Amino acid sequence: MATEPTFEALFRSAQHSACHLEMRDAYGLDDDYQEWTAGNRFDPAERWPWWIDLVSASVARGVTVRRARIVSEPISSYVRYEHELTSGHNVKAGEAVRWLPRRQASSLALPGNDFWLFDGTTALFNHFAGDGTMTGEELVTDPAVVELCASAFAAVWERATPHEEYKPV
Structure with a gap:
């Protein structure tokens, strides 16, 4: 019986691209988020060095890593947390990140779940409970299905604002 590759194995085996579409306004409200809401700021590169290493190594071997986030405005506290940490975490690792206000996504055909798309051939859907914990x-x-994900990501990416220019409402 063959086992499915892990997320990390999929990422490390990507040859050309790794694209992530996020569509929730909150995810699991873990200790890092709780610490941030309490006013304790931290360096995401120190907190999650494994991500910096994974993405940096992928980018160094020629993989384009992009993340698009569809968000409601005014943004939730969780999205504010994500936005604040993106430069020191995602962008520092080598990801290109864009933000799309949900009202600008109404005419797009989108899958029902967040996903990663690797090399335009494999989709890894992330399933979450109502409280944002990954299930x-x-x-x-x-x-x-892969084509739906690819076309959805491309449409969101085209409309979305680069992280450096996005000003949360």
Whole structure:
């Protein structure tokens, strides 16, 4: 019985691209978020060096890493936390990040779940409970589903504002 590759294995095996579409206004409200809401700021590169290493190594070997976030405005406290940490975490690692206000996404065909898309051939859906805790992942290689993810990501990316220019409302 073959086991499915882990997220990290999928990321490390990407040859050309790794794209992530996030569509929730909050995720699991973990200790890092709780610390941030209490006013304790921290360096995300020190907190999550494994991410910096994973993305940096991928970018160094020619993989384009992009993340698009669809967000409601005014933004939630969690999205404010994400926005504040993006430069020192995602961008520092080598990701290109863009933000799309949800009202600008109404005419887009979007999958029902957040996903990672690797090399335009494999989608890894992230499943969450109502409170934002991750409940599992689903690896999909069906060409029709992968194409939906690819076209959705491309449409969001085209409309979205680069992180450096996005001013949260």
